[in-house]
Amino acid sequence: MIIKSSNRIKHIKPYYFASKMAQISEMNSIGMDVLNIGIGSPDLGPDKSIIAKLNEASGIKTNHGYQSYKGIEELRQSFSEWYLSHFNTRINANDEIQILAGSKEGIMHIAMSFLNTGDKVLIPDPGYPTYSAASRLAGAEIIKYNLKEENNWMPDFKSIERLDLKDVKIMWVNYPHMPTGAKGSIELFQELISFAKKHQILLVNDNPYNFILNNSPISIMNIKGAKEVAMELVSLSKTYNMAGWRIGALIGAKEYIDEVIKFKSNMDSGMFKPLQLAGAKALKLDKSWVDKLNDIYLKRREKVWEIMDLLNCTYDTQSSGMFVWGKVKNNKNDEELIENILQKARVFITPGRIFGENGKGYLRISLTNSIDKLQEAKNRIIKII
């Protein structure tokens, strides 16, 4: 390679699942038939009405051109109404919403729009690996803050305040939390907003799991004064089984959104209009859609618990979200354990350590698998234990 890659790339690995899925597809290519129960890719598909909308809209000749950078009005309006009806929160459809091709890309957009080289970013450990990767790629240093089981996976503000917070520019939070399934609360969000104001930190809540196995969805934007320091990422992926569609949004005060648009409009163009129109329709689905989805996840969760029991793991029966997060009782090495299961039982389970130091000794299994698939995984694991 004559031309060398940038320094920011040198210490970045490809996203964990990018490499892991390549390994699994190699295993499958030699006939190993790996059952992947580690990844949270909703398997049930969206409501028929959403697909019908996509089809109708793609049949209209004028829907194939470039779209506006901030997203079409119908979709922004739908997100605004969704915030009002589900979170009792007023969001201006015109200038407090940036449509995203999935909330994941929003993490990089925010990093690039607010972080300078040498800035610091508070990242939850355990947490979604992209927070660290995006921060580093934007030139920032990361400071992990601990989330511990004994503290119900909530941040310990006292210990965070003992850190040097002078150069901290962004704090990532993610409640309901992935991978642990811990729920947020109004009190926690209030404390976070106060903390962010005190230290002049941009607080971003990554919030894609709100409606999955959670009876009281809340938004950080509902807290008084939130718009001064907080933004929120939301997504259609999990709630509407549309992970592959890549539709999400960034919510925040106009001034913050405007900075993100500067970056994003120089990076890409607006999303395919038929996708946006279908997304707008999804956001209007009533409560029965989510109830039906959760009924299925509840049944699957029992089967996942059986697998966790088999693996000698403990878990919180009250957790929310699309995963079961289990602690290996005898404190075994989670990575060794999952490699063993992958090689011998041909079942892929996500090792906790990919989410950080505090994930060591934990496993994550996804509810996005049918009872039959989970039963088959269980059968395979029984044979090797």
Add this chain to the structure above:
Amino acid sequence: MIIKSSNRIKHIKPYYFASKMAQISEMNSIGMDVLNIGIGSPDLGPDKSIIAKLNEASGIKTNHGYQSYKGIEELRQSFSEWYLSHFNTRINANDEIQILAGSKEGIMHIAMSFLNTGDKVLIPDPGYPTYSAASRLAGAEIIKYNLKEENNWMPDFKSIERLDLKDVKIMWVNYPHMPTGAKGSIELFQELISFAKKHQILLVNDNPYNFILNNSPISIMNIKGAKEVAMELVSLSKTYNMAGWRIGALIGAKEYIDEVIKFKSNMDSGMFKPLQLAGAKALKLDKSWVDKLNDIYLKRREKVWEIMDLLNCTYDTQSSGMFVWGKVKNNKNDEELIENILQKARVFITPGRIFGENGKGYLRISLTNSIDKLQEAKNRIIKII
């Protein structure tokens, strides 16, 4: 705004068309009915078979989950066959193609994957503004190289070699060239590859306009040794009237592609599978598709020439691509001229200067407008001249 944006954002303006379209939609909201003939957003829509494929694929339940970061095999394979049949160039579908949500995002991915702070980037003037914006956002300095009408808009290697090229890491080229419509040639590409090798520069050809009013489409990847120093961006937007769909690809040697995947897989997820399947089908359309499209553009171009004549502009009747690039004869200020036409005739034409210093005194009109719309624009302009 309590939290300040990053330095990289401070000197970046929102993409020109993002602001301009906002202005035009404000004018329209008070009933001004602006005719936009400046932007190149194909108006004719894709072939029916492409939309049918999207609809069929979106009806399949397993097509709604996350997709691989590099793009599905069917689409990579189609791009590979497309390179072989149109450019007589072998590209390995497995590791020399990265699927992109439109080629525009590839510009940022390349910048972030290869540029360090202080690196320099050669950018054509005039040229697509995103090359500069993405380079600056990645922390690099830009060096514009002149393209002049008297040189048929080709780079003048002698004058480029007089520059200090020590820290130059990337050179952007774009043939067929936007906005001028100048075509590339095998000789030019050979010279570019030699230049890039000599100075160890990553050469990237942005190549979305190849099939529009161009009888001899060529790829820089067809040049011997190209893969050592060159990459190419291609897109479905213009050739298949799918600008809104956001489907493109980056072509290059595995080592270069791998670096880009490191960045991209940490930034977003794979594209919606039904879009990719439909894209794969588009790439298989035969020559009659492009011929039909070009017949329409040829007729429209005559009408655009009439408008250019009216505005006292000269133009190259042999140019390719989706635009007519006209030089204002009396060397008028292009920006004043287009503002005058916008305010008085309510017709939007793109001023040449947004593409750089060498674009001053030029105008760009797009062929993606019906004869009727162009005639209406002409009628409106006649009234104010």
